Amino acid sequence: MEKIWLKSYPPGVPHDVNPEQYRSVAHLxxxxxxxxxxxxxSVCMDRWMNYGELERLSGALGAYLQGLGLQPGARVAIMLxxxxxxxxxxxxxxxxxxxxxxxxxxxxxxxxxxxxxDSGATAIVILENFAHTLxxxxxxxxxxxxxxxxxxxxxxxWFGKWITFAVRHLAKMVPxxxxxxxxxxxxVSFKKALAMGERRTLAPSTATLDSIAFLxxxxxxxxxxxxxxLTHRNIVAATLQAEAWFTPALAKIxxxxxxxxxAALPLYHIFALTLCLLxxxxxxxxxxxxxxRDIPKFVAELKKRPFHMLPAVNTLFNALLQNAQFRALDFxxxxxxxxxxxxxxxxxxxxxxxxxxxxxxxxWGMSETxxxxxxxxxxxTEFTGSIGLPLPGIDIAIKDDAGNSLPQGESGEICIRGPxxxxxxxxxxxxxxxxxxxxxxxxxxxxxxxxxxxxxxxxDRKKDMxxxxxxxxxxxxxxxxxxxxxxxxxxxxxxxPDEKQGEAIKVFIIKNDPALTEDDVAAFCHENLTGYKxxxxxxxxxxxxxxxxxxxxxxxLRNPTA
Numbered sequence: 001m002e003k004i005w006l007k008s009y010p011p012g013v014p015h016d017v018n019p020e021q022y023r024s025v026a027h028l029x030x031x032x033x034x035x036x037x038x039x040x041x042s043v044c045m046d047r048w049m050n051y052g053e054l055e056r057l058s059g060a061l062g063a064y065l066q067g068l069g070l071q072p073g074a075r076v077a078i079m080l081x082x083x084x085x086x087x088x089x090x091x092x093x094x095x096x097x098x099x100x101x102x103x104x105x106x107x108x109x110x111x112x113x114x115x116x117x118d119s120g121a122t123a124i125v126i127l128e129n130f131a132h133t134l135x136x137x138x139x140x141x142x143x144x145x146x147x148x149x150x151x152x153x154x155x156x157x158w159f160g161k162w163i164t165f166a167v168r169h170l171a172k173m174v175p176x177x178x179x180x181x182x183x184x185x186x187x188v189s190f191k192k193a194l195a196m197g198e199r200r201t202l203a204p205s206t207a208t209l210d211s212i213a214f215l216x217x218x219x220x221x222x223x224x225x226x227x228x229x230l231t232h233r234n235i236v237a238a239t240l241q242a243e244a245w246f247t248p249a250l251a252k253i254x255x256x257x258x259x260x261x262x263a264a265l266p267l268y269h270i271f272a273l274t275l276c277l278l279x280x281x282x283x284x285x286x287x288x289x290x291x292x293r294d295i296p297k298f299v300a301e302l303k304k305r306p307f308h309m310l311p312a313v314n315t316l317f318n319a320l321l322q323n324a325q326f327r328a329l330d331f332x333x334x335x336x337x338x339x340x341x342x343x344x345x346x347x348x349x350x351x352x353x354x355x356x357x358x359x360x361x362x363x364w365g366m367s368e369t370x371x372x373x374x375x376x377x378x379x380x381t382e383f384t385g386s387i388g389l390p391l392p393g394i395d396i397a398i399k400d401d402a403g404n405s406l407p408q409g410e411s412g413e414i415c416i417r418g419p420x421x422x423x424x425x426x427x428x429x430x431x432x433x434x435x436x437x438x439x440x441x442x443x444x445x446x447x448x449x450x451x452x453x454x455x456x457x458x459x460d461r462k463k464d465m466x467x468x469x470x471x472x473x474x475x476x477x478x479x480x481x482x483x484x485x486x487x488x489x490x491x492x493x494x495x496x497p498d499e500k501q502g503e504a505i506k507v508f509i510i511k512n513d514p515a516l517t518e519d520d521v522a523a524f525c526h527e528n529l530t531g532y533k534x535x536x537x538x539x540x541x542x543x544x545x546x547x548x549x550x551x552x553x554x555x556x557l558r559n560p561t562a
Contacts, residue, residue, distance in 0.1 A: 001395065001397065001405070003015075003390075003454070005389040005454025005455070007454070008377075008389055009377075010248060013244055013245060013392065014392050016393045017237055017241050017393050022236050024094075024209060024211065024213075025094050025207075025235050026094050026095045026204075026205040026232075028277075028280075029058075029091050030055070032280050032281060032283055033051050034055070035051075035283060036051040036257060036283035037050065039051055041279075041280070042285060043286075043288065044082075044084050044287075044290070045155055046304075047084070047155045049084050049087075051283065057092075058088050058095055059095065059197070060195075061088060061089060061092035061193055061194055062197070063197040063200035064147075064200065065098065065145075065197075066096050066097075066200070066202065066203055067197070068145050070122060070123060072097045073097070073098065073099055073211060074098045074123070075098070075101050075119045075121040075123075076093045076098045076100060076121065076122075077101040077102075077119070077123070077143070078090060078101065078103060079104075079124060079125070079127065079130055079268075080125065080126070080127050080267075080268070081290050082267050082289055083149075083154070083290055084153075085125070085153060086268075090276075094213060095205055096203075099211075099212045099215060101115065101119045101215045101217075102216060102217070102267075102269075102273070103124075103217075106130075109136040111225070113136075113137035116142070118217075118225075118227060118426065119215050119227055119426065120142055122143060123143065123144070123147070124145070125149060125190070126146065127150070128148050128168075128177075129151070129175075131174075132175040132176065134177075134179065135178055138180065138185070144183070144185050145185070145186055146179060146185070146186070146187040147193045149189075150164045150167075150190065151163050153191055208232065209236065210231055211232055213231060213234070213235045214230040214235065215230075216230050216270055218367050226428055227426035228425060228426075229424055230370055231423055233419060234370050235277065237419035237420045238370030238371060239277045239278055241392050241393060241394070242275065242278040242371075242372060243278055246278065246336060246338075246378060247282075248378055249335045250308060252335060253308060257282060258284070259282065259285070259308045259309060260285050260286075260287055261275060261278075261279050261287070261307075262302070263275075263276060263287060263288050264289040264292035264298060264311075264312065265292070265311060265316070265341070269548075270365070270367045270370060270371045271313075271341050271371045271549070274371035275309070292316060295322075295326070296323070299320070299323055299325045299329070300325075303325075306330070306333035308333055308336070309336045309338065310338070311336075312339065313339070313551065314342055314490075315550035315552070316550055321348070321351050326355075331357055331358060334358045336358075337358040337359065337360045337361060338361050338363065339361065339362045340364065340365065340371070341549050341550065342549075342550065343480075344360055344383070345483035346383060346480055346483060347483035347484045347488065348360070348483065349383035359380050359382060359383060361376045361388075362375075362376055362386070363388060364387035366444060368421065368422045368444075369421050369422070369442075370420040373390065373394060373416050373418075373420070374389055374390050374394070374456060375389065375391060377389070387455075387456050389454050389455060389456075391418075391420075393418050394416060394417070394418035395417040396450065397416075397417075397441055398412040398414060398415070398450055399415045399443075403438060403439070403441075408452065409449065409450075411449045411459055412448075413444065413445070414444045415441035415442060415443055415444065416441060416442050416444060417441045421442050445461055446458050446461055446462075459474045459476065460474030460475055460476045464494075466494070466495030466503050467495070468501050468505065469501045478493040478505065478507065478529070478533060479491050479493055481529055485520070485521055485524040486513065486516075487512060487516035487520070489510045489511060492507070493506070493507045494506055494508075494557050494558050496558075501532075505533070505535040505536055505537070506535060507537070507538055508539050508540075508557055509521065510540075510541060510544060518540075522534070522535070522538065544557070
């Protein structure tokens with residue numbers, strides 16, 4: 001098939017990448033650690049870690065894990081927020097030849113039990129704040145080894161002790177727990193694991209590009225989550241693709257190792273994880289934000305030093321824009337405002353550009369594609385509303401339900417193929433049979449159209465489509481339009497049963513103008529939407545249900561008691 005998007009590539013962006021230059025992700029990590037040993041890797045609560053320290057600490061933890069006798073490829077769960085222990089643990093697991101199983105720290109006991117059982121994890125590194133959840137389910141899993149981290153473990157001796165004390169006893173953020181030590185299960189502190197590992201030598205990983213690097217679980221917003229099997233080749237390819245795409249935007253810094261990326265999105269999520277790996281590949285640094293919901297503290301961190309790359313979801317961009325201190329920051333160093341994880345709204349994008357002078361660059365991807373599948377060129381000077389072009393080495397096809405590629409300009413399911421695309425879902429043969437077309441494309445569930453320049457525009461998710469009197473209505477389109485209504489901060493549209501039309505449209509709105517009324521919104525929709533696309537019901541709310549990453553959960557709006 002002709003890759004019509006290549007003619008729209010910015011100058012200097014290669015058409016392909018070569019993951020074969022590395023033996024594994026561990027090879028990529030260790031090359032960077034040696035090359036950038038004295039350069040800063042991360043800062044958290046004003047405590048810095050350089051690449052040399054990351055190499056030493058991850059080597060010690062990796063050696064400790066090997067000392068447990070885990071088999072090559074063993075699953076090690078990581079249940080940590082954006083604190084220094086995350087990078088150390090991820091690197092340790094990969095360098096030791098094991099598989100990372102990233103876990104959302106806010107999971108309920110049911111969700112955690114499912115993921116640990118499904119992945120077959122035999123070890124877990126977890127922050128003590130979430131140990132009570134593990135305690136409820138660990139006896140129903142294969143987990144035999146628990147490494148218990150405390151918030152201040154890697155924040156310096158005295159400051160670290162203070163932070164751990166404050167978290168435990170002042171903020172009372174560590175609920176009481178008692179981990180059962182049945183069947184020989186062992187629990188060791190993160191610091192002790194490091195000390196024990198330092199007395200050992202890390203054996204080189206035997207993983208290859210075809211070995212599993214991550215079991216990255218999907219959000220599970222429509223049922224039990226599935227583990228996307230991401231190989232070392234997938235991860236290396238995605239890292240190189242991101243490097244090829246974003247490096248031109250960082251050119252004005254001169255030296256990309258001086259770039260400071262803001263890690264506010266959770267690192268266990270594929271979007272932030274890929275950008276973390278990009279920083280390691282570049283030898284640049286990350287500002288770790290453990291709690292991005294605390295906007296005043298988040299903004300205070302942004303004020304401390306120039307920041308060059310800010311990845312966020314639409315809801316986080318919105319939250320920052322509502323903060324007066326944020327609007328007063330110096331944005332002269334900001335090179336990339338990267339939107340992903342959910343659809344970016346034109347209203348938010350316009351306001352962002354007005355406040356920061358930086359164009360919001362929207363991309364699209366999934367856990368199954370190692371985050372970024374398509375992205376708008378970082379050289380764009382205005383928000384496009386499209387998800388951009390396929391990254392180097394990626395093919396995008398618009399297909400019908402039978403798997404046939406549709407003529408250019410027709411809408412259909414966005415399907416993707418490339419070295420970054422998962423090999424399948426873990427232990428889900430039936431799901432895998434449905435997930436891929438005969439010619440090797442993965443079905444995404446997103447409905448889109450590609451234009452003659454190779455840009456793809458998402459119309460909506462298949463499952464979210466609303467059928468009004470026989471007409472297909474896509475919530476994304478409605479939300480894009482309604483977000484431009486003065487006074488609207490956020491909105492979400494769903495279909496509700498209707499005797500006459502089959503379904504009617506209901507829109508939920510968060511407003512920042514108390515004077516905004518339902519009539520105002522209805523009048524705006526009357527001017528900007530054709531009849532069958534206008535909402536029948538309008539409801540104002542103080543907030544909308546969201547995932548931990550900030551995606552609006554339409555399912556909960558449709559079924560609030562679920």
